[in-house]
Amino acid sequence: MISKLEATNEVFVCKEGNTGKGESLLMVKDAITYKQQSRIEKFSKLDVECYDTQAFNAGDQKWKIQVYPKGKGTGIGTHISLFLALADPSTLPPNSKIYAKFKLTIVSQTNSNLHQSRTETYWFSASKKECGWNRFLTLDYFDYPSLGYLVKDTCCVEAEVTIHGVASRT
Template sequence: MANLLGDDMDEIARYVSDVPPAHYTVKIESFSLLAKNCVDRYESGEFEAGGYKWKLVVHPLGNKSKNGDDHISLYLAIAGTDSLQTNWEMFVIYRLFLLDQNNDNYLTVEDGKMKPRRFRGMKKEWGIDKYISLKEFNESSNGYLVDDTCVFGAEVFVCKENFKGGKGECLSMVKSPIIHKHIWKIDNFSKLDAECHESRIFNAGDQKWKLRVYPNGRGSCKGSHLSFFLALADPTTLHPATKIYAEVTLRLQDQEHSKHHSGKVSYWFTASNPEVGGLRFILLSKFRQPNMGFLLKDVCIVEAEVNVLGVANAFS
């Protein structure tokens, strides 16, 4: 039999055991058809060990991302983590098995020579990138593949659990953001009597938004400026730790000359800071001048371009 230790002998311990895996086995029939049908990764069903759920993961032609070419890659993955507490982690000793059907014993591999491995939110899978070479596996005299059938297994021993009370967040940047444009035509502008007028709600970047116009200004700019804002439609639905990063352009159309008065900003929207815009968006004296084209036949047109670039959420 060829040498089973391979190039990673300092990282793992390999031996033959007569004892079958205590926790789970996976029997694969017609193994060669996995590669023929482009199944480069197979995940077993869930099984329980140490009070947690796990899966066996097999790469029949090796995990290419881990330089497992010409080998079988075999891993243990934790499952059902959505039900665990925030910032969970556990230290695990595990063994991975491959049945020698000729001798009724098992090629047994222990990662790190019994060194516990830390499973956590950012590392849910541990295993052996080069569990066994395909040449060794396919050699019929070794008994690992008989009648195109093989059997893998796993044992899992949880040594230590740690559920931290600390908090955390995950920022997800948008790979291909889509710019959403919303146009709001406001009729009978001079007859608006409320301090603030809001547009209908619109969607952009999986969020709901609305525009706010203060015809006579807001706060310190009341009576001197038109104030204009983009706001989250219902910030109370956001988790306090959620942040939405967006690039926003607000415009007031010049209907006479096909131009516009605008401002652009990048902003982190949160439940406590749900809007961005300008108190001094435009002087009322300028806005009302007939030759400027901003207020034409008592109609003004405002618009917003919203480009959501990223969202940060608390770990759950």
């Protein structure tokens, strides 16, 4: 997993005095931002709680955007929910985590000044495989025709992912 990350610069090892266990942290120097855009057609006809985009590579992992067309959690029935998730968290080495900064966007297809974006940094792991927003964008705002988020029953979502570090227990 770490071997493919290019331009690494620092490794820290911290040990607990009693157990001899520690954690190593590999930070990525000059981190690369990976960008992926996905089109979701027949959006109003989606009959799933969560729609997963096609997996894409960022760093040494596969990722996906999760779209909840009718919301999730506190956003059910009022908002579109958007999350970034590890596509296959089982491929992570045991006890490892990935420190990533990401931005998710719902793209306006008619006005480049109206994109709706949110940014977050998060430690992803096999047990914490997704991060995002239950209340990303209200359904009313999303459906408003002149804003261009839903055009001919198609919407576009985008992820920008930058891997800043990888931690693992020793």
